[in-house]
Amino acid sequence: MMTETRAATILQILLGTTAVPKLVKSKKDPFETLVVTIISQNTADRNTARAFENLSKQFEITPEVLANAEISRIEACLRVGGLYKSKAKTIQTASKIILEKFHGSLAPVLSLPLDEARKMLTELPGVGPKTADVVLLFSANQPTIPVDTHVNRVAKRLGLAPANGIYEAVRLSLQSLFQPKDYLAVHLLLIAHGRKYCKARRPHCIECPVNNYCPSNDLGGKHD
Numbered sequence: 001m002m003t004e005t006r007a008a009t010i011l012q013i014l015l016g017t018t019a020v021p022k023l024v025k026s027k028k029d030p031f032e033t034l035v036v037t038i039i040s041q042n043t044a045d046r047n048t049a050r051a052f053e054n055l056s057k058q059f060e061i062t063p064e065v066l067a068n069a070e071i072s073r074i075e076a077c078l079r080v081g082g083l084y085k086s087k088a089k090t091i092q093t094a095s096k097i098i099l100e101k102f103h104g105s106l107a108p109v110l111s112l113p114l115d116e117a118r119k120m121l122t123e124l125p126g127v128g129p130k131t132a133d134v135v136l137l138f139s140a141n142q143p144t145i146p147v148d149t150h151v152n153r154v155a156k157r158l159g160l161a162p163a164n165g166i167y168e169a170v171r172l173s174l175q176s177l178f179q180p181k182d183y184l185a186v187h188l189l190l191i192a193h194g195r196k197y198c199k200a201r202r203p204h205c206i207e208c209p210v211n212n213y214c215p216s217n218d219l220g221g222k223h224d
């Protein structure tokens with residue numbers, strides 16, 4: 001079966017069998033998305049949500065407010081997650097830059113062509129390719145697929161990305177196999193699938209709904 005056909009089949013099966021995570025359901029404001037994504041780096045979802053909730057209770061989530069907030073108060077809000085001091089500093093520095101360089105709004109950046117927008121976003125502190133892609137996909141509907149650890153692992157096991165591919169190779173491979181209208185679904189479904197079945201250690205290949213289409217399926221459960 002051609003990889004494109006297999007990819008389409010996998011998407012259809014996952015759409016019919018996989019619940020999409022609630023975590024990302026409505027973070028549309030680009031600055032909020034940016035802040036949440038910075039908080040989420042190396043942090044469990046539950047703690048990310050708690051830290052962001054703490055921050056939202058204390059501050060209006062705008063570059064102006066966070067640029068001028070006392071750093072110790074931002075730190076206190078983020079303390080439930082990892083690396084809270086450095087993240088507080090990153091958020092405040094990014095806020096100042098957005099305020100000074102972009103007049104407090106990411107909207108003009110997000111409306112640039114994708115590559116240009118990615119380049120400008122990744123010049124902000126704490127913003128690597130994945131964070132930039134999350135902001136661009138979720139808040140600007142730009143045609144990109146952020147590759148987090150789950151997307152990377154599942155895409156490679158499913159043979160939808162080169163086995164040794166780095167971030168860009170995985171992103172571009174996935175984007176070539178799916179239509180832009182499906183990029184958000186692909187991102188969310190691969191994460192959900194990675195969490196439920198295609199775990200880093202001991203994937204549940206026997207129960208996996210796409211095991212018939214997976215070149216890495218190991219129904220003997222021998223994955224390490």
Ligand code: SF4
Binds near residue numbers: 205
């Ligand atoms: S068959 Fe196994 S390795 Fe392949 S996607 Fe499913 S859980 Fe992952």
